[in-house]
Amino acid sequence: xxxxxxxxxxxxxxxxxxxxxxxxxxxxxxxxxxxxxxxxxxxxxxxxxxxxxxxxxxxxxxxxxxxxxxxxxxxxxxxxxxxxxxxxxxxxxxxxxxxxxxxxxxxxxxxxxxxxxxxxxxxxxxxxxxxxxxxxxxxxxxxxxxxxxxxxxxxxxxxxxxxxxxxxxxxxxxxxxxxxxxxxxxxxxxxxxxxxxxxxxxxxxxxxxxxxxxxxxxxxxxxxxxxxxxxxxxxxxxxxxxxxxxxxxxxxxxxxxxxxxxxxxxxxxxxxxxxxxxxxxxxxxxxxxxxxxxxxxxxxxxxxxxxxxxxxxxxxxxxxxxxxxxxxxxxxxxxxxxxxxxxxxxxxxxxxxxxxxxxxxxxxxxxxxxxxxxxxxxxxxxxxxxxxxxxxxxxxxxxxxxxxxxxxxxxxxxxxxxxxxxxxxxxxxxxxxxxxxxxxxxxxxxxxxxxxxxxxxxxxxxxxxxxxxxxxxxxxxxxxxxxxxxxxxxxxxxxxxxxxxxxxxx
Amino acid sequence: xxxxxxxxxxxxxxxxxxxxxxxxxxxxxxxxxxxxxxxxxxxxxxxxxxxxxxxxxxxxxxxxxxxxxxxxxxxxxxxxxxxxxxxxxxxxxxx
Numbered sequence: 150x151x152x153x154x155x156x157x158x159x160x161x162x163x164x165x166x167x168x169x170x171x172x173x174x175x176x177x178x179x180x181x182x183x184x185x186x187x188x189x190x191x192x193x194x195x196x197x198x199x200x201x202x203x204x205x206x207x208x209x210x211x212x213x214x215x216x217x218x219x220x221x222x223x224x225x226x227x228x229x230x231x232x233x234x235x236x237x238x239x240x241x242x243x244x245x246x247x248x249x250x251x252x253x254x255x256x257x258x259x260x261x262x263x264x265x266x267x268x269x270x271x272x273x274x275x276x277x278x279x280x281x282x283x284x285x286x287x288x289x290x291x292x293x294x295x296x297x298x299x300x301x302x303x304x305x306x307x308x309x310x311x312x313x314x315x316x317x318x319x320x321x322x323x324x325x326x327x328x329x330x331x332x333x334x335x336x337x338x339x340x341x342x343x344x345x346x347x348x349x350x351x352x353x354x355x356x357x358x359x360x361x362x363x364x365x366x367x368x369x370x371x372x373x374x375x376x377x378x379x380x381x382x383x384x385x386x387x388x389x390x391x392x393x394x395x396x397x398x399x400x401x402x403x404x405x406x407x408x409x410x411x412x413x414x415x416x417x418x419x420x421x422x423x424x425x426x427x428x429x430x431x432x433x434x435x436x437x438x439x440x441x442x443x444x445x446x447x448x449x450x451x452x453x454x455x456x457x458x459x460x461x462x463x464x465x466x467x468x469x470x471x472x473x474x475x476x477x478x479x480x481x482x483x484x485x486x487x488x489x490x491x492x493x494x495x496x497x498x499x500x501x502x503x504x505x506x507x508x509x510x511x512x513x514x515x516x517x518x519x520x521x522x523x524x525x526x527x528x529x530x531x532x533x534x535x536x537x538x539x540x541x542x543x544x545x546x547x548x549x550x551x552x553x554x555x556x557x558x559x560x561x562x563x564x565x566x567x568x569x570x571x572x573x574x575x576x577x578x579x580x581x582x583x584x585x586x587x588x589x590x591x592x593x594x595x596x597x598x599x600x601x602x603x604x605x606x607x608x609x610x611x612x613x614x615x616x617x618x619x620x621x622x623x624x625x626x627x628x629x630x631x632x633x634x635x636x637x638x639x640x641x642x643x644x645x646x647x648x649x650x651x652x653x654x655x
Numbered sequence: 656x657x658x659x660x661x662x663x664x665x666x667x668x669x670x671x672x673x674x675x676x677x678x679x680x681x682x683x684x685x686x687x688x689x690x691x692x693x694x695x696x697x698x699x700x701x702x703x704x705x706x707x708x709x710x711x712x713x714x715x716x717x718x719x720x721x722x723x724x725x726x727x728x729x730x731x732x733x734x735x736x737x738x739x740x741x742x743x744x745x746x747x748x749x750x
Contacts, residue, residue, distance in 0.1 A: 250730045362711040473693040495734035513673035528670040544706035602710030
């Protein structure tokens, strides 16, 4: 049965269509794998009964020849997506009992196309984090084990506090861990500053953050609305292309979703990249970058050159300001978005002596330390007397960051190649304890893309000297996800598919 | 710029998050770490630069101003901690 959980989404789709496997058996194999992997903590809610009903319906549709593009494909859903009648918490205590009465647009499109829901996946609380350690359900372990750890040692850590095991990245850590561990064929995720690409890079999986406006944000718990985008994590570039086609599209319920046709992204796989101009931004060669990451980047450029692309050095001069500007814009928007958690209409309520006391006690009890910190910094930068100095300035810098990319694209660059992360995955409990900024630096290569609203794809490109996955990032022109899929597959083919870990946890 | 303990309390009040006396010094340290990290933005020349309002240029879509959904108060109040007759209940705000 393990074969079924290690197929690619594309192969499973073809086997279902050819009726060599059934949706019911594919789903059963995944339900068993999910149950056996509970100690990893990737799923915060399993919906096995619902999955069985959906799989049965898929088999009937396949038999009648009415299969949708994702018919019978078992997926995991990040717990930031509202799922009708299925508890959705954003992995926060303040939403611990929230059962949405509606379905997010993106997940509804996956069900429309025949996908099967296995359950809800862990994430950093309200998607604020880069290691999945801020989840109210506790940390998620990566299926990759730390260098030189025996299976016994890893199992012992998994049975206790998980300390020392590797983080899957964040905020979409449950999604990345589940995809890498064979607990679904693909997963939904969201990306505000790197939350799809960094976990994909840490786990040897593929993730794409589409252009801002490509996917509807309706029904996805909001973090920073001008930066948030939905996207998939899967095991191959092709699999993410298949998923994105179903996830993308115009939605009248989200005014920032773009009314623009969704291309057949899968058709971009295998398309020639000959003659494409790939920019290498010199400002991404940051101080203290490891020789290993630098070498991986050069290797990636050589792979694209070997496929006929032209490699050019470019300059994105405002790169270093993207992360600090992000830590004004994102908390400011979060402080406003999270004002709705007041203990009145839904979620946790702690009684108080008057209404203000009730609000204050509810929010103190319901939000974890990272969320509270970001709401407070956001409140501060928006407060009277500081708005211009912080918020307006950060939005001006955001304009400059976007202009940097526009100049490169105007000069004929088709896509930009960068490392996805400054290092391979680190250990649970290792970072951010004393200084929150230490954790934030994880997103130094990914955050520019959100600030400029561009599409970005993370693809595995090799292993570190210690045997851990490392990823590269491709950044595209607005709404040119297709070029990223074509280039990403070239790197995937040249680097060879990453061999994912065996199920040591079971 | 940095914040002192009084400012931390003021921000917490504005954000409607209760903080204890023991938490204030720790929060002050964390907020100041973030503020010192963003301090480098002051070295950028932003003269004449338009602040970003929409990352993807598009015309604001408008809808007709009419009721398009509703008529199910049980569903709307279904997740509320306290309700009565389809109303959300809150502590008394007017004497």
